Amino acid sequence: MATTVRMPEVLTGVTEAAIQTWLVEPGQEVAVGTPIAEVETDKAVVEYAAEVAGTVLEVLVDAGDPVAIGDPIAVIGAPGESAAPDEPGPDEAAPAETADASAPAPAPAPARAAPSAPAASNGHDADAPRRFLSPIVRRLVREWDLDLTGVDGSGPGGRVVRRDVDALVAERREAASAPAAPAAAPTAPAAAPAAATPAPAADDASVEEVPLTGMRRAIARRLAESKSTVPHFYVEADCRVDRLLELRRQVNEASPVRVSVNDFVLKAVAGALVDVPDANATWGETVIHRHRSVDVAVAVAIDGGLVTPVLRGVDRMSLSEVHATVADLAERARAGRLKQHELEGGSFSVSNLGMYGVSAFSAIINPPHAGILAVGAARQVPVVEDGELAVGTVMTVTLSADHRVVDGAVGAEWLQAFVRRIENPLSILV
Structure with missing residues (x-):
């Protein structure tokens, strides 16, 4: 049976970490003790070694994504074995992972997401494989109410990864900030525009947004805790x-x-x-x-x-x-x-x-x-x-x-x- 590799607690008290670099790729055989990833925490980048032998069937987390300790990061098993990990956690079975035809469609729908499809092709088919998403992807899907039906992921095996979701979020932001078309025949005098959901600030060419690394995020958290509690x-x-x-x-x-x-x-x-x-x-x-x-x-x-x-x-x-x-x-x-x-x-x-x-x-x-x-x-x-x-x-x-x-x-x-x-x-x- 395939074995889930979960984010290790490489340092005492650390609640989340990130994969800085994957040292293996799907299809590669590993032995016990083979370094498989460099794990980035607030204190260091620590090499993490495989605790089981087998073939890397799938990596579930993109390099740089923050992951809670204990969340799945990879699957190791026998060659040709299903990549479905053992003992999936509750988050892995969250509705956000697949589209459900019985659920109301989000509005507006992302430009890259296909319209609702019949139940036979919506990802809940009994014979269809489950889609595994990294924790950060699941969170973004929930926060932005994204529909992943028909989205071809750019990750290994077509898995939806962070950059795919970021593209959907960018399209959602563009749709939210676009000016609404004027009504064809207003029946009342024009009034002041209704207050809409505030759109994100317009891009400023003079400002560069640098994504937070797992280490920088953890350093900020630990030092803020130290200054406020010590x-x-x-x-x-x-x-x-x-x-x-x-x-x-x-x-x-x-x-x-x-x-x-x-x-x-x-x-x-x-x-x-x-x-x-x-x-x-x-x-x-x-x-x-x-x-x-x-x-x-x-x-x-x-x-x-x-x-x-x-x-x-x-x-x-x-x-x-x-x-x-x-x-x-x-x-x-x-x-x-x-x-x-x-x-x-x-x-x-x-x-x-x-x-x-x-x-x-x-x-x-x-x-x-x-x-x-x-x-x-x-x-x-x-x-x-x-x-x-x-x-x-x-x-x-x-x-x-x-x-x-x-x-x-x-x-x-x-x-x-x-x-x-x-x-x-x-x-x-x-």
Whole structure:
């Protein structure tokens, strides 16, 4: 019997994801463990492998369409077997999937949809195969009351896919916005036009509409939830980094691995979490989780979004190990090859925009972490040394903390410990 492949919960707490790329196509044989798709979530693109062996009979979801966790995405079975998946969910049997001659025809009917047909040819024939639609297609069909009778889909095997429905919606919009023909013989004086259903705004050549990816949609949802449900407070400090930059120069002269300022920052963050263990914690609704391991997430910009892979045991790493680990995670993040466990855990994040010349900023906490450090660029500014004016190199950092877990005094103590290590960089190495 054919097996339904459903959208996996690749990351804890994710409610929807999208297929970024299909790695297989209908008719292709797969074994258990064969990568079949790259699944895009709010945190990363994760490779998903087949859990059953067989032939890919059909893919049910277009790349880029958001899909709820657990919804069907493909069918795997024996060659020649029917592509009808096992145990169809209630949504798959929704009336919107096929046209019903007994139902009232929508008005106005889409230009590409054929008129109502006799029951023998309307898709409910007892011998006719069911039409499987992706969740986003089903939603659009319901929202726009579309009639799919006679529509030849452009997807595999003639399946109706997102672009087909978008074309029908565009035709429906054109019909709604077209001016109505004048009446042949009005029997009363002309009156003001009746209020009609508002038409969508006219296309503006100066505005480009960029479709939301699954990752961008999920990032928006998660950060909006964080900002609205997590009580943020902010603590800012300036760090003198002249000694750190000199130490980095010496390290890079003596080592084959060239370390960055960000590597020192990550080590200083880990050291401060060791110095102030109350800050190494996360909110647990009924408890506060105090972490024994110092695991720190680092923000990595990728095409179309942001991911935060986690470094484990940063306090026990050398600078060169931190550098190599971050480089590896960043490279695989941009290639969509991160593993699930590399995106979960930790209590703290670091976001560094210094390489873009940003002097200071405040970051939004990445739940369930209790804090994130926003790091600005090192810049030369006037400073006072022993009562005299001089030029020093200063880096501004801003701690965003979850007030449910970290009190103001604890946040200030942690930031003080961080600054102390940055301004005395030899403490980072020992």
